[in-house]
Amino acid sequence: MPRLTIPVPSGPLAAAISTALLALSTPSLHAQDIATQLPQLDDGAADIRLDGRLDEGVWQNVPYIDGMRVVIPDTLAEPAYETHTRIFYTERGIYVGVMNYQPADTIVARMTSRDTRLERDGFVFNLDPSGEGLYGYMMRINLGGSMTDGTILPERQFNLQWDGSWDAETSQVEGGWSAEMGLRRFVFGDNEPMVQHWHRTWQEALA
Numbered sequence: 001m002p003r004l005t006i007p008v009p010s011g012p013l014a015a016a017i018s019t020a021l022l023a024l025s026t027p028s029l030h031a032q033d034i035a036t037q038l039p040q041l042d043d044g045a046a047d048i049r050l051d052g053r054l055d056e057g058v059w060q061n062v063p064y065i066d067g068m069r070v071v072i073p074d075t076l077a078e079p080a081y082e083t084h085t086r087i088f089y090t091e092r093g094i095y096v097g098v099m100n101y102q103p104a105d106t107i108v109a110r111m112t113s114r115d116t117r118l119e120r121d122g123f124v125f126n127l128d129p130s131g132e133g134l135y136g137y138m139m140r141i142n143l144g145g146s147m148t149d150g151t152i153l154p155e156r157q158f159n160l161q162w163d164g165s166w167d168a169e170t171s172q173v174e175g176g177w178s179a180e181m182g183l184r185r186f187v188f189g190d191n192e193p194m195v196q197h198w199h200r201t202w203q204e205a206l207a
Helices: 012-024
Strands: 003-009 029-034 069-072 083-089 093-101 122-128 136-142 147-153 157-159 167-173 176-184 199-206
Touching (some): 136 167, 136 176
Parallel strands (some): 003 029
Antiparallel strands (some): 003 199, 093 176, 122 136, 136 147
């Protein structure tokens, strides 16, 4: 049975994005209420090679977020494994680094074509550029490098036709597996605010 972990931010997006994910995800889901300020760094500090390994020094200077809770089923229990997520942004875009702790014998990597929905380990990052729960973008990197992305629309509508120009990679490491994501500003259009009013959620999916 797959396990999904997802911190859910407070504010308008909590209902909009959480509802969409509840309608789309597999039977087990973890969540956290988050009210954090993303750190902004100079572009020069974001000298990251997206290989999924989190070995650049910048990641150690960004605090991680954890504290997932099970919401499907709605028990609010603590998940079995920790997920440490680090996020920062520059004038060029947003960077996400995640360490998913889990035993090696539970890790499942399946490579497929883009937007193939299949049970496997993966990490999902969602953004609501409106800041009001009006719509969102979903980007998932699956262990092994396969990508899934789409838009989250009102009334629980999910559209996989959107293929954003973002980059991500994963790596199986000691203690679990890790991932890096780079989301350039132009992915969401030049008219979107950079981060000031954005909301975000993310989830870890374990097969």
